[in-house]
Amino acid sequence: MNGPSHGKLVRKLVLLAVGMFGFGFAMWPLYNVFCDLTGLGGRGVKVVESAGELQKSDRQVKIRFDATVNSGLPWIFEAKEKSTMVSLGEMTEATYMAMNPGNEAIVGQAIYNVTPPEASLYFVKTECFCFTEQVLQANETREMPVYYFIQPDLPEHIKEITLSYTFFRNESANAVALATARETDSE
């Protein structure tokens, strides 16, 4: 029989499959951009005009503070206050406490999240322990401050906002720390 040639069709289909493989990976950055812009991941970012010219508003919202430690990290971590009322546009400080009850230094990394997710677009942290990795020496307890304000254009229907942190063990940093500790020991 005279078989038709399938080359062209097959090439297109292979291309489709390869394209979809790429699309699978592309979903990762695409979702991230989408979440940043919409705040849906609870970690939205919105460009702030200059922080100095903030207008204070009379409107107040309740901020709750939540603290969680991942099971891989043997620390104690909590918020100093459970909640507070803040005025929109007012720079405020919140304090968390972290303690390492073990007998070796550990590097941790806090990841934050804002609920409702929409509010994350208006929640601006100017300074946060979550921006960098944190080292706690054996038996060290440390206060960890966050400086933040809520942008005055926060939508009306949002009355309460939860700021939540989870502390994780920073595996790669711990490996490095351990190696340097050994080096200093042997000197």
Add this chain to the structure above:
Amino acid sequence: MSIESHDIAHDDHHDHKPSGFLDRWLYTTNHKDIGTLYLVFSLLMFFIGGSMAMVIRAELFMPGLQLVEPEFFNQMTTMHALIMVFGAVMPAWVGFANWMIPMMIGAPDMALPRMNNWSFWILPFAFTMLLSTLFMDSGGPAAGWTLYPPLSLQGGQSFAFVVFAVHMMGISSIMGSINVIATILNMRAPGMTLLKMPLFVWTWLITAFLLIAVMPVLAGAVTMLLTDHFFGTSFFNAAGGGDPVMFQHIFWFFGHPEVYIMILPAFGVVSEIIPTFSRKPLFGYTAMVYATASIAFLSFIVWAHHMFTVGMPLTGELFFMYATMLIAVPTGVKVFNWVSTMWQGSMTFETPMLFAIGFVVLFTIGGLSGLMLAMAAADLQYHDTYFVVAHFHYVLVPGSVFALMAGAYYWLPKWTGHMYSEKWGKIHFWVSAISVNILFFPQHYLGLAGMPRRIPDYSTQFADFNMISSIGGFIFGASQLIFVGVIVHCVYKSRQVATGRVWEGAKGLEWTLSSPPPYHSFNTPPVIDSTTIAHVEEAH
């Protein structure tokens, strides 16, 4: 890889099959042989996956931990699902595609015979790799077939084998799909226009496109898990700034079309069988084609109905809820058309028809529980309970698996040239149909009462229904041995010779061939006329 097809078809015009065992099976490029290989392989996987289900039901027979360790129980639920989905149901449908599509469209073979051989022979390696993880120190995968991080990332080294096995299955499915599409689009006999194709061919064409679109996405998702686990990336690792919920979005972008990959060919088979035994043409052929296409399209925009509980915004919940409910419309059209085909037909109830009717009734129950789950507000209660387990087992077991059984009984005489034992076929049907309900119906109640899925132990209030369910499970499992008995008898022992037509009401090109069909069929394209094909456009 595409050019070989001609040279192969040339060598053997006569009907002799390669004589050596290896030549016949290992090197074969014949669509009928490869179809048989797929079917036998999937039957084997059906029993391996089934014995894992027996372990699960035995452990759940009574409250408390009696037979297995919880860790092993988790490996059983995970492996059971992976084996059944990727090893039993999907390869079985590819087996049917191989056997039937060329014969149904009047083609001499699949378009790409050598690639066909490859697509099959990858599978035994993939599943050997997957199963071997059970014997490794870190054990098999235990985070559920959905492989959600962070749990799936907390397993041991054997995880790499799981990922590579999934890659291989994916490659196999994609090659199989390319073959199906090339065969259907390029190899139809003259006169076999697209809208004259049997519905089984249509459903497979659409399934093949779904497979090519989503299997690579799964491959990407598991690759990201692999690098998160072994190479320190943080795609889904929250500690490094990744997002575990994003995995769920990517997984279900694959996962929901995947469930339709398992059911669309079933729709096709049932649409072949019901007209035959109702002695009437299929009601609403064109509507069936469009319904299938719209189900396939919609399946891409409903994925987050598996994730109603992750904390989506209200608009998201609403969108995915309505889109999911929309899928019930084309599905309802199908059920309506099957029932209308039977309406006032002169029906007989041979085994394939029994399984097909069982499919229509029981699949519909699964569709309805799906609708309940589609309601976001209700799903917050039902999610991750046995209600979900009941839902998807209704659509998959008396759904896909019954359709596979129906198709096997329907075409077995054509494949082997012998009639199977109608008596034992009917016994197989009735025992299966009754026990499958004893097995899965109580799980609805367990779920509504709050029993979580994937847990080896449970509170005593769930004891009675679990025991009933387990008893149903053992009967269902044992009754599948009847199926094997019927097949073995039909192939080796049956002396009742099948005619070419086999079923007096059967229409379609495959029935114009002898039973069994010649090793190479339709080397010269058949003449298509309205008396030989199943679906003639009604408006003339």
